[in-house]
Amino acid sequence: MSASAAIAMQHRLQSCEVCGLLSRPPTGAGEGHCPRCGEELTFRKPQSLQRTWAFLIAAAICYVPANLLPVLTTTTAAGPESDTILQGVVLLWSPTGWPLSLIVLFASIMIPSAKILALAYLTITVQRGAIENGRQRVRLYRAVDFIGRWSMVDVFVDAFTAALVQLQPLMSVAPAPGLFFFAAVVVFTMLAVESFDPRLIWDATSAQEECHA
Amino acid sequence: MYNKHLGDASLIACPDCDLLQRLPDLAPGASARCPRCDKELWRRREDSLSRTLALSLAASVVYVVANAVPMLSLKAVGHQASTTVFGGAVQLWNDGQEIVAGLVLFAAVVAPGLQIAVMLAVTLGARHAHPSRWVGALLRHYPTTRTWSMIEVMLLGVLVALIKIAELATVIPGTALFALGALVFLFAAIQATFDPREVWDRIEWAADGPRSAVGDRVPEATA
Numbered sequence: 001m002s003a004s005a006a007i008a009m010q011h012r013l014q015s016c017e018v019c020g021l022l023s024r025p026p027t028g029a030g031e032g033h034c035p036r037c038g039e040e041l042t043f044r045k046p047q048s049l050q051r052t053w054a055f056l057i058a059a060a061i062c063y064v065p066a067n068l069l070p071v072l073t074t075t076t077a078a079g080p081e082s083d084t085i086l087q088g089v090v091l092l093w094s095p096t097g098w099p100l101s102l103i104v105l106f107a108s109i110m111i112p113s114a115k116i117l118a119l120a121y122l123t124i125t126v127q128r129g130a131i132e133n134g135r136q137r138v139r140l141y142r143a144v145d146f147i148g149r150w151s152m153v154d155v156f157v158d159a160f161t162a163a164l165v166q167l168q169p170l171m172s173v174a175p176a177p178g179l180f181f182f183a184a185v186v187v188f189t190m191l192a193v194e195s196f197d198p199r200l201i202w203d204a205t206s207a208q209e210e211c212h213a
Numbered sequence: 214m215y216n217k218h219l220g221d222a223s224l225i226a227c228p229d230c231d232l233l234q235r236l237p238d239l240a241p242g243a244s245a246r247c248p249r250c251d252k253e254l255w256r257r258r259e260d261s262l263s264r265t266l267a268l269s270l271a272a273s274v275v276y277v278v279a280n281a282v283p284m285l286s287l288k289a290v291g292h293q294a295s296t297t298v299f300g301g302a303v304q305l306w307n308d309g310q311e312i313v314a315g316l317v318l319f320a321a322v323v324a325p326g327l328q329i330a331v332m333l334a335v336t337l338g339a340r341h342a343h344p345s346r347w348v349g350a351l352l353r354h355y356p357t358t359r360t361w362s363m364i365e366v367m368l369l370g371v372l373v374a375l376i377k378i379a380e381l382a383t384v385i386p387g388t389a390l391f392a393l394g395a396l397v398f399l400f401a402a403i404q405a406t407f408d409p410r411e412v413w414d415r416i417e418w419a420a421d422g423p424r425s426a427v428g429d430r431v432p433e434a435t436a
Contacts, residue, residue, distance in 0.1 A: 005249060006233040008226035013233070014216060015226035018353045019413040022225055022233075023216035032216040037349045038419035041216060092377060100373050107369075138229055138250045152320060152363055156301070156370025157377070159317045163296040163304035164287050165378060171289075174308045183313045190360070202230040202250070 007206045009199075014041040045197040052123050055192035060116055062184040067109070069178030072158050076171045084178060085109060085154060108154040108182070111147055115189045118144050119196060129204040137201050145193050151186050155179065215420035222414060227252055261408040266336035268406060272329045272399040279392035280322060285375060289382035298322060298367075298389060324362035325396070331355050332403060339412045349416045352409060359404075365397045 008015055008022065015022050016034040023041070025032035031042045045051075070082030083091065085108050092101035118140055125137065158179055165173040223236045230250040237245055244256035258264075279298065286295035296304070298321055305314035331351050338348035371393075375384050 008231045008233050011233065013219075013226060015228065015231070017228065018356075019349070019416075020225055020228070020410065021218060021222065021413070023218045025216050026214050029214065032214050033419070035215045035218050035420035036413065036416065036418050037353055039353065092373070097376055100376055103369070104373060134230075135250060138252075142229075142252075149360075149363055149366055150369075152366045153370045153373065155313065155317060156321070156363075156367045157373045159301040159305050159313070160285065160296065160371050160374040161377060162308065163301040164285050164294060164374065164384075165381070166294050166304070167287075167289055167292040167382075170292060171381070175305055175310045175313065179310060179313055183316050187316065194360075198229045198250075199231045202232075206231075 005206065005209060007202075007210075009043045009203075010206065010210060014043060016041060044199060044203075045195065048195055048197040048200060049123055049127060051195035052119060052192050055188045055195060056116055056119055056123070059112070059185050059188035059192060062181045062188065063112060063116065066112075066178055066181035066185050069181065070176040071154070071178040071182060072161065073174050073176045074165075074171070075174070077169075082176055085182065088154075088157075104154060104157065107150050111151045112185050112189060115144050115148055115151070115193075119189070119192050122196065122201065126200045126204075131205045131208055134202055134205055138198050141193075141196065141198050141201070148186075148190050148193055151189070152183075155183050155186065225254065227254060255410060256408070258406055258408040258411075261406055261411050262336050262339055264406040265332060265403055268399055268403045269329055269332040269336060272396060272403065273333060275392050275395050275399060276326060276329055279389045279396055282389045282392075283387040284371065284389035284393070285387055286385045287378060287382050288385070295387065298393075320361055320363040321367045324358050325364050325400075328355070328358040328362045328400070331358055332407070335412060336407075339415070342415065344412065344416050346417050346419065348412065349419070352412060355409075362400070364393060364400060368393050368397055 013022050013024055014032070016037060016039050018039040019034060019037040021034055021036045023032070023035055025041065031040065033039065034041055067085060070084050071088065073080050073082045075081075085104075089101050089105045089109070092098075092104060094101075122137055122141055158175055162173045162175050165171060224233070225236055226233050227247040227250060229252040230247060232247060232249045234247065236255055239245060239255065239257040241257050241259035245254045246252065247254055281297075283295040283297055286293065299318070301321070302314045302318035305311075305317060331354065335348055335352050335355070338344050338351075371390065375386070378384050
């Protein structure tokens with residue numbers, strides 16, 4: 001690899017996110033369309049940091065009711081009883097069921113909060129123009145992108161528990177308001193990941209290399 | 214306004230760090246990674262389109278089975294209940310959680326269905342020497358259907374629900390549960406055999422007229 005890396009944006013070249021083709025926008029224009037697939041092209045995702053922050057803040061706000069409000073209400077002869085996500089984890093904990101309990105704990109409580117923190121860290125370091133650990137930071141971004149979908153697991157658990165346990169008047173299970181906020185956290189964090197442009201991680205490094213070149 | 218291309222499709226920029234580089238000509242099964250950020254840029258697959266077509270056909274059959282028959286049934290003191298994949302969304306809707314019901318329906322039924330349909334259409338359409346533009350229009354949306362298609366996550370969720378309920382009543386796994394298990398493997402196999410570059414290389418371009426190239430030299434790093 002040469003000492004000073006050649007960056008597409010510095011050579012006024014845009015790479016298509018959809019089909020991967022490299023092309024040059026018309027003189028003086030910051031955006032154009034991919035000649036091969038027609039996708040709108042910009043040098044970096046538009047308003048990437050603002051959009052990422054907006055989705056992250058929305059996710060963080062929904063995270064509170066998602067964990068405090070019950071997600072399921074079980075109605076038996078003894079009356080209705082509501083459980084939050086954490087109570088669901090505790091209920092699953094048994095000599096045989098503990099691995100599943102751990103899966104739900106990871107997927108529903110640890111992954112969403114880790115995702116919010118990791119993306120906030122990435123966005124802040126980009127805004128401060130950090131040049132260290134580019135490789136580790138882009139790896140963190142890919143890990144967040146890869147693991148994010150698994151936090152949907154609790155939505156499916158609750159949906160199918162409610163769908164199956166319909167043994168009125170003996171016992172029935174219904175979703176509770178917390179489920180909506182929990183699903184919102186998952187969707188908002190997925191949208192935040194999609195809004196963040198990993199190329200921003202490298203821009204400060206590239207700018208510095210260009211100065212020294 | 215369409216951009217001008219460079220007249221050299223092997224010259225690319227890394228999607229994760231924007232480093233300019235030239236893709237080497239790879240042997241089937243080999244892959245190229247970005248020297249700066251280690252992103253996998255391309256993996257050459259053998260006989261990609263025919264294999265993906267075969268897998269997508271299999272997936273479409275399994276998908277129909279997975280959605281047509283019950284997934285779980287339950288027995289407790291003379292009562293019986295069962296649910297399909299669709300039933301999970303319907304129950305949420307009936308309980309007043311319309312938005313979550315929509316999300317479950319989209320992630321468990323709609324997006325996987327679209328993913329299979331798009332893959333079938335693309336692999337069939339790309340069999341021509343010069344695939345028409347609708348193939349590209351569909352392929353453009355493939356990544357979105359992939360992001361929101363969550364069969365494997367749902368299967369884990371169903372498994373947890375099954376064990377939770379098993380403490381209260383007898384749960385009988387239905388045919389759809391096994392079909393969903395097969396579908397997870399088929400989706401993984403499609404992901405491993407499909408090479409979008411092979412389609413994009415031959416597709417009819419969106420920009421009309423002669424393929425005017427910029428034609429100037431661009432410095433590059435060697436991968």
